[in-house]
Amino acid sequence: MEDYNRPSSYLDDPPNSRLFLVTSKSITEDIIRERFSPFGEVQDIWVVKDKQTKESKGVSFVKFAKSSQACTAMEEMHGKCLAEGTKPIKVFIAQSRSSGSHRDVEDEELTRIFVMIPKTFTEDDLKETFKPYGDIEYAIVIKNKSTGESKGLGYVRYHKPSQAAKAIENCDKTFRAILAEPRTKNSSADNEYFSNQRSDHAGNEPGLSAYPFGAESGSYAAGDGWNSDLITRCLMVSSRAPVAQEQIYSLFDLIPGMEYCEMQRDQYGFSKGQAMIRYSNLGSAVYAKEKLNGFEYPPGNRLSVTFIDDGEDRTSPVGKMAMQLVAAQMMSMVWNGPSGAQLMKTTAGYATPSMPQKPRVQTDVALPSHKKLASPDSVVKERLFVIFNPSPLPVDILEDVFCRFGSLVEVYLVPGRNVGYIKLCLLIHLKRSLTRGRELTDAASKLAKSLSDMTHDLDMTGRIFMMTRPHSYRQ
DNA sequence: CGACGGGACGC
DNA sequence: CGACGGGACGC
Numbered sequence: 218m219e220d221y222n223r224p225s226s227y228l229d230d231p232p233n234s235r236l237f238l239v240t241s242k243s244i245t246e247d248i249i250r251e252r253f254s255p256f257g258e259v260q261d262i263w264v265v266k267d268k269q270t271k272e273s274k275g276v277s278f279v280k281f282a283k284s285s286q287a288c289t290a291m292e293e294m295h296g297k298c299l300a301e302g303t304k305p306i307k308v309f310i311a312q313s314r315s316s317g318s319h320r321d322v323e324d325e326e327l328t329r330i331f332v333m334i335p336k337t338f339t340e341d342d343l344k345e346t347f348k349p350y351g352d353i354e355y356a357i358v359i360k361n362k363s364t365g366e367s368k369g370l371g372y373v374r375y376h377k378p379s380q381a382a383k384a385i386e387n388c389d390k391t392f393r394a395i396l397a398e399p400r401t402k403n404s405s406a407d408n409e410y411f412s413n414q415r416s417d418h419a420g421n422e423p424g425l426s427a428y429p430f431g432a433e434s435g436s437y438a439a440g441d442g443w444n445s446d447l448i449t450r451c452l453m454v455s456s457r458a459p460v461a462q463e464q465i466y467s468l469f470d471l472i473p474g475m476e477y478c479e480m481q482r483d484q485y486g487f488s489k490g491q492a493m494i495r496y497s498n499l500g501s502a503v504y505a506k507e508k509l510n511g512f513e514y515p516p517g518n519r520l521s522v523t524f525i526d527d528g529e530d531r532t533s534p535v536g537k538m539a540m541q542l543v544a545a546q547m548m549s550m551v552w553n554g555p556s557g558a559q560l561m562k563t564t565a566g567y568a569t570p571s572m573p574q575k576p577r578v579q580t581d582v583a584l585p586s587h588k589k590l591a592s593p594d595s596v597v598k599e600r601l602f603v604i605f606n607p608s609p610l611p612v613d614i615l616e617d618v619f620c621r622f623g624s625l626v627e628v629y630l631v632p633g634r635n636v637g638y639i640k641l642c643l644l645i646h647l648k649r650s651l652t653r654g655r656e657l658t659d660a661a662s663k664l665a666k667s668l669s670d671m672t673h674d675l676d677m678t679g680r681i682f683m684m685t686r687p688h689s690y691r692q
Numbered sequence: 693c694g695a696c697g698g699g700a701c702g703c
Numbered sequence: 704c705g706a707c708g709g710g711a712c713g714c
Contacts, residue, residue: 228707237705237706237707238705239704239705239706240705263707263708263709264708265705265706265707265708266708274705274706275704275705276705276706276707278706278707278708307704307705309705311706311707312706312707314706314707318706319705319706321705331699331700331701332699333698333699357701359699359700359701362702368699368700369698369699370699370700370701372700372701393698393699395699397700397701398700398701400700400701400703602694602695629696629697631694631695631696631697632697632698634694634695635694636694636695637695638695638696
């Protein structure tokens, strides 16, 4: 509740989504709209005019919905002439309205991001994780100088502001990517700059990604819990050679669950050698990426497949790390599970590969019936503290199980730890079968067994505690 | 055993 | 050189 009452306050939201243009005075709002709207959703255009004469002062502001759109427009339009006989325009990211400064915002300030990463991440991991958004100049992990161990933080420098913006918008939220504060003399980095809510890019529109084909080696390590990739139902397919949409369609349609396939086009309607694919479920997308990234189609043309943000609302505090665990588990089902790891042999399109099903509760333990989740803003009345061994179960499974015992508000897994909280606003069955504060019980161990059963090799021999307080909420 | 929504770089 | 308007939620 800052100064958000003023409608104009969201000219700075999300940060760096507004451009400052210097043009000839003859350039009109209509010309600007025509030339800038191809880069994204233009929310506002304002040509600054003299109060008396109404003549343009040769200065304009263009507000985009997203920072990446503004940055791409800046990169593409800086130095262009918008009309015959007019001077080339200058385009900068506008200073935020609150800053008061009129200094040009340098690319230096827009190309380096600051991220939280697993302690196990190497600089190569960091690079691999963030290269889908653009060419990386360098990636460094912040380490303890004496011990050399990672502090779980890193910097990634891109070549272009739009690439950094895309990384911030689209990378897994657990990375908490933000623009890095420029390295300065005064070491205090405690500006009030970054407390702004990030855009949740819920309305991600395709078609603006400016990154070159990131020919990525289809190798990534699964197994250390924290997979470096964003995991979603949406994939981006990149091809060096032009491939018809129908070809991509039939290829990716081999995997059940494809619900959307569309070539990406630039503002002139030309194919960019990229297509967006969406599946109806995570498992299909994970499987598709695993099987088709690096696949030569047509022969000699390596396809690159990466996850892209599907714009789904995953802003619940659960975070996406849990999704990565889901994916890791699906991998293990693909590789080890009974449904087998049948490779797709051909692109000829009839042999549908057997698919791992989305994990569902399958147990001989009698579970109460599935109930609807409580609304996310319900007051949490009880929390269960769960310790997982060896590693947390996927959130959707936990939700599926625990929603049966009460009115489930949220499953929260503490990132990077083997613990989590089950938050409920009403307890029905659990309350009778679990004893406060004590390690137990028949019901809990059955629950544990059923969890283990349904997750194959993951063993949940953890203990479940009852917590009394919904934590840190003042009464 | 374990934990509460996380943040900064040798100039 | 080249920096900040217009319009007016809905309890």
